[in-house]
Structure formats: C-alpha cells, structure tokens
Amino acid sequence: MPITTLEKVKVSARIDGDELDGQIRDVLIPAAQAAIEHHCGVAPGTFDRPPDAGAELCAIAICTHLHDNPTAGRDDLARFLNSHLLDQARTWT
Numbered sequence: 001m002p003i004t005t006l007e008k009v010k011v012s013a014r015i016d017g018d019e020l021d022g023q024i025r026d027v028l029i030p031a032a033q034a035a036i037e038h039h040c041g042v043a044p045g046t047f048d049r050p051p052d053a054g055a056e057l058c059a060i061a062i063c064t065h066l067h068d069n070p071t072a073g074r075d076d077l078a079r080f081l082n083s084h085l086l087d088q089a090r091t092w093t
Contacts, residue, residue: 001048001049002029002030002033002048003029003032003033003048003049003050003059004032004056004059006021006024006025008060009024009028009029009060009063009064009067013068015067020067024063024067028062028063028066029063031062032060032062032066033047033048033059035062036058036059036086036089039081039086039090040086040089041090052089054084054086054087054088054089055086055088058081058083058085058086061080061085065080
C-alpha cells in the first residue's frame with residue numbers, strides 16, 4: 001500500500017473520471033512518496049504506509065501539484081517537503 005490512495009488524490013485534485021487513474025497511481029503517488037522518503041532520510045518503501053496524517057497530506061499535496069505542473073522540480077516541491085506536515089515523519093525513524 002502506498003503512502004496515499006488514488007481516491008484521496010482524485011478528491012483533492014478534483015479529478016473526475018478514470019482516464020488519469022494510471023498516471024496518478026503509477027507515477028504521481030510513487031514520485032511523491034519517493035520525494036518524501038528521500039527528504040526524511042529513510043529507505044525507499046519505508047512509508048508504504050503513511051507514518052502519520054501529515055505525511056499523507058503532504059503526499060496528496062505533492063501529487064496535486066505535480067498533476068497541475070508536471071515539470072515541477074525539486075525547488076517547486078520544497079514548500080511541501082519543508083512544511084510542518086512532515087515534522088513527525090522527519091523524526092519517525
């Protein structure tokens with residue numbers, strides 16, 4: 001199970017229909033999880049279950065941002081990764 005679900009991302013991003021499901025599930029969620037795990041200094045797959053609600057909200061925010069701006073880079077994601085949402089996840093290990 002990834003850090004968040006397809007359904008939660010779709011609700012947050014206000015995406016109807018299923019034409020983007022594969023992209024969200026196979027690209028956006030894994031990218032968000034990898035960015036969060038890297039930022040928190042944990043091994044890949046550590047957050048296959050979200051360590052807390054803040055980390056999951058951060059993942060949803062990153063997915064939504066990447067959906068709206070697919071060329072977003074590390075600097076674009078810094079506002080999410082450095083936010084208070086990851087405070088508990090950064091000290092999780």
